[in-house]
Amino acid sequence: MQPEHGTGLELPLPDTDSARHSSRVAEYIRSCIDTAGGSISFAEFMQHALYAPGLGYYTAGTKKFGASGDFVTAPEISPLFGNVLARQCAAVLEQLPGGNVLEPGAGSGALAVSLLNKLDQLNALPDQYMILEVSADLQQRQEQRLREEVPHLADRVTWLSELPRDFAGVIVANEVADALPFERVVKRQKGLQQFRVGVENDNFVWQFADAPELLQQAFSRIETHLDEPLADEYATEISPAVSNWIGDLSASLKAGLIFLFDYGVTRREYYAPDRHQGWLRCHFRHRVHNDPLILPGIQDLTAWVDFSAVAEAAQAAGLEVAGYVTQAHFLLHGGLDEELTEFTSLPQAEQLELSRQVKLLTLPGEMGESFKCIGLARGDIDLPGAFRISDRTHML
Numbered sequence: 001m002q003p004e005h006g007t008g009l010e011l012p013l014p015d016t017d018s019a020r021h022s023s024r025v026a027e028y029i030r031s032c033i034d035t036a037g038g039s040i041s042f043a044e045f046m047q048h049a050l051y052a053p054g055l056g057y058y059t060a061g062t063k064k065f066g067a068s069g070d071f072v073t074a075p076e077i078s079p080l081f082g083n084v085l086a087r088q089c090a091a092v093l094e095q096l097p098g099g100n101v102l103e104p105g106a107g108s109g110a111l112a113v114s115l116l117n118k119l120d121q122l123n124a125l126p127d128q129y130m131i132l133e134v135s136a137d138l139q140q141r142q143e144q145r146l147r148e149e150v151p152h153l154a155d156r157v158t159w160l161s162e163l164p165r166d167f168a169g170v171i172v173a174n175e176v177a178d179a180l181p182f183e184r185v186v187k188r189q190k191g192l193q194q195f196r197v198g199v200e201n202d203n204f205v206w207q208f209a210d211a212p213e214l215l216q217q218a219f220s221r222i223e224t225h226l227d228e229p230l231a232d233e234y235a236t237e238i239s240p241a242v243s244n245w246i247g248d249l250s251a252s253l254k255a256g257l258i259f260l261f262d263y264g265v266t267r268r269e270y271y272a273p274d275r276h277q278g279w280l281r282c283h284f285r286h287r288v289h290n291d292p293l294i295l296p297g298i299q300d301l302t303a304w305v306d307f308s309a310v311a312e313a314a315q316a317a318g319l320e321v322a323g324y325v326t327q328a329h330f331l332l333h334g335g336l337d338e339e340l341t342e343f344t345s346l347p348q349a350e351q352l353e354l355s356r357q358v359k360l361l362t363l364p365g366e367m368g369e370s371f372k373c374i375g376l377a378r379g380d381i382d383l384p385g386a387f388r389i390s391d392r393t394h395m396l
């Protein structure tokens with residue numbers, strides 16, 4: 001997820017329709033808080049703000065992706081991302097005759113379009129491309145986009161309402177883990193406190209309460225992996241939802257490989273002393289800021305991913321970590337050069353555009369370093385090329 005303008009700029013005012021929509025979302029969340037007795041956890045707040053049926057950021061019909069939305073993702077920036085991923089998927093699918101592709105959280109459908117196109121070119125099309133999307137609005141947009149852009153392949157695509165059983169093949173998920181509601185906690189002398197959201201004068205405000213046992217245990221486990229305990233007033237995120245989701249994906253996967261892409265780091269980096277404000281980020285009209293309590297329903301809420309927690313959840317569920325690489329290494333070792341063999345014969349304008357896309361996807365200051373891909377395998381799968389070089393699994 002990349003903003004086009006970056007951090008530190010003043011937030012633009014929402015237009016009238018968006019402001020009106022946000023007021024409705026705020027009213028809905030206030031009623032949930034009221035019903036809950038005065039406060040809800042941050043994870044519950046995030047669940048409502050992003051996914052309340054027909055109202056949330058992902059479930060109402062607003063434009064989120066691309067220049068006129070709030071952010072762009074790798075498959076939105078360039079089909080090169082999906083093309084390279086397709087090469088890696090093909091390498092797995094060829095080992096699993098009859099294997100299919102499953103994409104949870106398909107957003108605008110951009111990745112599905114490029115994956116299907118490239119798998120077709122590679123003669124590696126699966127019988128079924130399954131999408132599991134929690135947003136009915138996004139599912140509709142995905143269906144329309146696929147019908148328009150890959151009409152000859154659209155009949156292979158099916159939308160699921162839950163994860164399939166005994167799935168064999170490849171699961172791909174780009175920027176889904178960061179969109180799952182997470183908890184925020186702060187370490188205080190009196191014990192671990194949970195960030196909760198209450199209401200004062202119709203505005204959302206932070207409140208604090210003793211963290212539930214589950215979060216206390218998770219926090220203690222994290223501290224045992226660090227060189228020294230975290231300091232008092234250290235505030236951070238913990239995502240039980242990501243671990244549960246990995247467990248669900250694992251339960252669904254009979255054989256094959258999961259490719260998960262997201263911005264994230266290892267546990268040591270995640271819980272480094274200088275990260276005492278955590279990793280939460282809010283996206284609104286290509287600006288990044290850190291106040292999740294404003295603009296409910298019209299801004300995206302995310303946090304970077306703790307990939308050590310992903311690896312641990314995967315191993316606990318019986319999956320093997322097949323590789324952990326930066327997005328840049330994934331693309332560079334996964335066949336990006338083969339995607340660019342005709343580069344020099346292209347018109348200059350196309351060369352410039354492709355260069356721009358490659359830079360955004362691979363440069364360390366753009367998405368190249370901060371985004372990672374973790375591969376999680378079940379069964380005897382030969383590693384696809386993208387994980388064979390520059391693997392950082394040992395750092396998790």
Ligand SMILES: C[S@@+](CC[C@H](N)C(=O)[O-])C[C@H]1O[C@@H](n2cnc3c(N)ncnc32)[C@H](O)[C@@H]1O
Pocket residue numbers: 001058065073074075076104105106107108110111132133134135138173174175176179180
């Ligand atoms: C940040 S967007 C990423 C979209 C797309 N993968 C991309 O790269 O452009 C997150 C997506 O995950 C979906 N989502 C959130 N929670 C989900 C879940 N539990 N299962 C499946 N999809 C989910 C959202 O509706 C949205 O489509």
